[in-house]
Amino acid sequence: MKEKRFKILYSQGTVDVxxxxxxxxxxxxxxxxxxxxxxxxxxxxxxxxxxxVRFANEEE
Incomplete structure (x- = not known):
């Protein structure tokens, strides 16, 4: 199965997201x-x- 193109790195909020x-x-x-x-x-x-520009698996 192909990996999703976009990943969520951070999320905050429930109504205002x-x-x-x-x-x-x-x-x-x-x-x-x-x-x-x-x-x-x-x-x-x-x-x-x-x-x-930084890939999700790269170190911070």
């Missing part, structure tokens, strides 16, 4: 938010404005 997802193929991290029937997804950036 924030999650950090990682794309297992590219290593790019995303911030996902949802509240009620609305939500959004954006790439996660570091303090220099560069994409956060």
């Amino acid at each position: 924030q999650r950090i997802l990682v794309d297992t193929e590219t290593g790019v991290h995303y911030l996902q938010t949802s509240w009620g029937y609305a939500g959004g997804l954006t790439p996660l950036l570091d303090r220099d404005g560069k994409l956060v």
